[in-house]
Amino acid sequence: MFLSLALAGVVASGCGGSGKRIMQNGEEITYNQDLFLKAVELQRKEDYFKALKAWDEVIKDEPRFGLAHFNKALCYDRMSFVPEAMGEYEQARKYDPKNSIILMNLGEIYLRADNRLASAFDALQEALEIDPYRPGIHFNLSAAYMRSKEWDKALSHADTAVDLVAVPSKTTENGLDKSVDLRQLAVYLGRQAECHIERGEMDKAKVCLDRIEKQCHEKPPTKLVARINDAAPAEPPKG
Secondary structure (H helix, E strand, O other): OHHHHHHOOOOOEEOOOOEEEEEEOOEEEEEEHHHHHHHHHHHHOOOHHHHHHHHHHHHHHOOOOHHHHHHHHHHHHHOOOHHHHHHHHHHHHHHOOOOHHHHHHHHHHHHOOOOOHHHHHHHHHHHHHHOOOOHHHHHHHHHHHHHOOOHHHHHHHHHHHHHHHOOEOOOOOOOEOOOOOHHHHHHHHHHHHHHHHHOOOHHHHHHHHHHHHHOOOOOOOHHHHHHHHHHOOOOOOOO
């Protein structure tokens, strides 16, 4: 996961030695490829403390390299160092403001911070304008609208996230293309179910949870199952 994100958007050309040139936000910058690949490998191995030091070396060599700040933020994020991750995501956004993945992750971490809901909406709406077909953006927007108790908008984005991930197939047992990330889909279906529960649509929520079990082969979230069961009318006494 980290490797693909780390390399996303880097279109490089030779610059002699280990230097590579890329276009970032309409400007050409040069980064040290050897340092970059070292940091990527440490991050891929989930050796985050060493990876942070390696990304510091990359950034020291080219402070404007947005992708390096982004990957440093990912390291902090995976270690749950939220303020540090937020700061690096913000630096990444500063240098690469049209990168939808950076904006998506920044919006998500704003959602985990206190009193940053408006900032989350700003980042996620910017991301959506750039890349309207990225499911993670819709998933995070769904969370933002749930936070603001706008259930209709939350459900709309949850629906879109599910539709973008759940590529259908007529040749598989579960009706989904083999490329579908089933764990990701299960998470998205859980969000969809939660939106239906908030709207009082328990039957639709149950359909979502059934898809988690039957299509994704995952256990539905216990809390959501309990909320549906608690909302079910009691059976009339017999006799």
